[in-house]
Every structure is written in C-alpha cells, then in structure tokens.
Amino acid sequence: MDVFSDLIRGVRAHGSLFASSTLSPPWALHFVDGAPLTLCTVLTGAGWIVPEHGPPEPLRARETIVVRGPATFTFVDEVGTRAEPIACGEFCATPEQGGTRHRLGWHDCGADTGDVPGATTLIVGAYPVRGEISRRLLDALPAVLRVDGGGTSDPVLDHLAAEVAVDTPGQQVVLDRLLDWMLVCTLREWFDRPGGEPPxxxxxxxxxxxxxxxxxxxxxxxxxxxxxxxxxxxxxxxxxxxxxxxxxxxxxxxxxxxxxxxxxxxxxxxxxxxxxxxxxxxxxxxxxxxxxxxxxxxxxxxxxxxxxxxAITPFPAARTTMADRTAPAARTAPAGSNA
Structure with missing residues (x-):
C-alpha cells in the first residue's frame, strides 16, 4: 500500500453529485455546506470560484478546482454577482437544509433547458472526509487548488459528461465512482505540477x-x-x-x-x-x-x-443528500447537502 492510497481511502463520494446543471447569466451559487473537499468542474462555459477567504479563481471549460472546507465558497458568472435565495419547489434544498443559496438564472429546476447559448454546465461533488488517516491528506492541501484542462483527468470528465446526459438505473453509483476517479486524478496531477511543492x-x-x-x-x-x-x-x-x-x-x-x-x-x-x-x-x-x-x-x-x-464525527452533515429527499432530482437538483 502506498502512502497516497492509504490517505485517500476514507475520501469517497456517496451520492455526492449534488449539482449537474446548465446555468445562464446572471447566476451565482453559494455553497453553504462547508464540505471538507468539494470538486468543481465545468463541461462548457466558464465562471469564477470565490472562496470565503481568498481571491477569486477563474474556472474555464474542462478545468477543475478543489476547495477545502470548512469555509464556504461561491460560483458566479462574474465576480460581484450576488447570491440570493429563490424558490423552485421540491427540486431545491434550502440553505437551512444544508443546500446552496442561488439567484435567478439557475435554469435546471427539474426542467429540460436544452441548448442555452452562452450557458455553463457545472458538475460539483462534495466529499466527506472520515477519520484521522484522511485528515492527513487534507493537511497537505491548500484552501483552493486548480488543475487546467487537457490533463489525465480529461478522459474521466468525458465519462462524467456522458453519464450525466442520461438517466439510467445505477446512475448514482456510476457517478460516485467517476467522481472518486476524478478526484484522485486531479490530486495526483496537482501534486506533480511543475514548480509545485508537494508534501x-x-x-x-x-x-x-x-x-x-x-x-x-x-x-x-x-x-x-x-x-x-x-x-x-x-x-x-x-x-x-x-x-x-x-x-x-x-x-x-x-x-x-x-x-x-x-x-x-x-x-x-x-x-x-x-x-x-x-x-x-x-x-x-x-x-x-x-x-x-x-x-x-x-x-x-x-x-x-x-x-x-x-472523538466527534468529523462531518455529520454528510449523512443527508438531496437524493435522499427527492430521489428524482438526484441528477438535476440545483442544490443539496453532501453525502
């Protein structure tokens, strides 16, 4: 067993794909969960990751950013766009339930948006981190890390894009495994980046x-x-x-x-x-x-x-998912708490 495999074994996606949606500007999503690790990538379009404590980071098509909690962050079309609560029925988790705050412009409240010109397609996976073993991995990561497109994670992203485009039995299990794969590839690429300072x-x-x-x-x-x-x-x-x-x-x-x-x-x-x-x-x-x-x-x-x-359970909010409350919205729900 190598060190990295040991440290990452407690970081697993279990129903953690709580956003796979098409956004058209203006839009802003405030992720209030504070998950230990949140992976954000866009299939098309672009936006900005705005950490609670830190400068904005651009996120372009095929790029990936991992945000380390417990601080929250916002994903916006332009720096300065504000997130405000809106209502969109059973497909939305409220902030009080551990979901997101978002403003008008989120176009996937259970509806088929089709091809929206200038839209951004976002995929987000939030990861609980269980135990002291995996905490050693967190200690080696910055608050925000980015990996440009075109690397080893791109083939995984292709699989993710194909899977979220359909609705088939066992989809959540497949998405969980793909997100795990995506996270491992992203971290390996970041540790090996030229000029980096890996642990x-x-x-x-x-x-x-x-x-x-x-x-x-x-x-x-x-x-x-x-x-x-x-x-x-x-x-x-x-x-x-x-x-x-x-x-x-x-x-x-x-x-x-x-x-x-x-x-x-x-x-x-x-x-x-x-x-x-x-x-x-x-x-x-x-x-x-x-x-x-x-x-x-x-x-x-x-x-x-x-x-x-x-000893305290490190991430109790991870026990409830949007999919648990409204199973049909597991793929398209704008917000949900982490798995």
Whole structure:
C-alpha cells in the first residue's frame, strides 16, 4: 500500500453529485455546506470560484478546482454577482437544509433547458472526509487548488459528461465512482505540477529506496520494525536508509512509523468501539498497552481512552443528500447537502 492510497481511502463520494446543471447569466451559487473537499468542474462555459477567504479563481471549460472546507465558497458568472435565495419547489434544498443559496438564472429546476447559448454546465461533488488517516491528506492541501484542462483527468470528465446526459438505473453509483476517479486524478496531477511543492511523503514515494520503505511501513504497520530490518528489506545499509529517509521525509523511519501507527489507532478507537485499548495496541504493533498509551498521548495529546470519549464525527452533515429527499432530482437538483 502506498502512502497516497492509504490517505485517500476514507475520501469517497456517496451520492455526492449534488449539482449537474446548465446555468445562464446572471447566476451565482453559494455553497453553504462547508464540505471538507468539494470538486468543481465545468463541461462548457466558464465562471469564477470565490472562496470565503481568498481571491477569486477563474474556472474555464474542462478545468477543475478543489476547495477545502470548512469555509464556504461561491460560483458566479462574474465576480460581484450576488447570491440570493429563490424558490423552485421540491427540486431545491434550502440553505437551512444544508443546500446552496442561488439567484435567478439557475435554469435546471427539474426542467429540460436544452441548448442555452452562452450557458455553463457545472458538475460539483462534495466529499466527506472520515477519520484521522484522511485528515492527513487534507493537511497537505491548500484552501483552493486548480488543475487546467487537457490533463489525465480529461478522459474521466468525458465519462462524467456522458453519464450525466442520461438517466439510467445505477446512475448514482456510476457517478460516485467517476467522481472518486476524478478526484484522485486531479490530486495526483496537482501534486506533480511543475514548480509545485508537494508534501514530503509524495516526493519520497518516487525514491527507489525510501519509496520501498514507505510501502513496507504502510503494508505492515504492526510488524516489529527496526531500522536494520527495514534496511535489509530495501537492500541498502542501515546508515544509508536512515539518512535518505530523514532527508526526503523529514523525520527518521521509526518516528514516521510511530506517528502512522497512532493515526491508525485513532481511527480504530472510534470505529471499533467494542475493542479494548489492549486490542487496539496489538493491532498497531504494541504488545504492551501501557507503552502504547504513552506513545499515543505523546503523539495525539490525550491517552487512548480520553481520545475515544471526546472523538466527534468529523462531518455529520454528510449523512443527508438531496437524493435522499427527492430521489428524482438526484441528477438535476440545483442544490443539496453532501453525502
């Protein structure tokens, strides 16, 4: 298991396509959900993403922007267009229900708009982020990131465009999978952009020695690792591994392993409420519960029992979708809360 695959595994679309619509100016959509991650892309036309805290970002055809919450943002035809609540019946979720605020000009309130000259076709996917593992991925992202069109995500966008144009059984499942695919391609492209500053673990994965060491630590986190054992598995000397790992990752191998084990343990403590602290300790490589508790408190700031008592579901609004309330509007609904 590579680092990126581990970190993104808790970021999944489940009914999260809450906008696939044709807009003609003037229009403004204010996304009030504050989802941990929101992916915005346009099939045709253009607009502006206006973050709650930050400068406007242009979004042109085939480009993708990912906004990191909990701050809200607005998608507008022109900077300065204001969003105001309107009524469009059962196909709209109100802001109080976790939907969007929008102004007249949104032309897809359950109606077939056809080809609207100068219109913009928008696709939005909001992602809940569950657990401490995926939170490490969020920590590596800026408030707003963009990927230009023409990259590796374009074939996925073609599939998305074809799927939203039809209404067939199983459509939401297909859209969820395509959105997941789109997000992975977008993040990989952004991390690899020329002149970028990706997190240390991303670049380190490409190193033939440190990359192998990281894959081993993520594949077998509970194994009784020492630097010597890790060096033997990667085919280099102990000193070579220790230096290359610290240079590329920013910390020694066993320090990285301890932090990763505590991240895994934090999620296990919340997900497996019936498991004892001793069982969680063994699952992440500690035979001594006391030693595990000391390490956990040093890394997480609280002992395992305290952490379990105070843990809060990270994104409760993600449990309700527009599709849940008005299933026929799952593809064309102007707004909805996240999945």
């Amino acid at each position: 240390a673990w991303w670049a380190a994965q490409r190193d033939p020695v440190v990359g192998d060491a990281l894959r081993l630590l993520h594949a077998e986190p509970a194994a009784p690792w020492t630097v010597t054992a890790l060096a033997e598995r990667t085919g280099v000397s102990r000193s070579t591994l220790a230096k290359r790992f610290a240079d590329l990752v920013g910390e020694p191998p066993l320090t990285y392993l301890t932090r990763w084990r505590m991240t895994l343990a934090a999620d296990l403590l919340v997900e497996q409420e019936a498991a004892t602290v001793a069982e969680i300790a063994r699952a992440v490589g500690y035979s001594d519960p006391f030693g595990f508790s000391v390490a956990f408190k040093r890394v997480r700031g609280a002992n395992p029992s305290e952490f379990r008592r105070t």
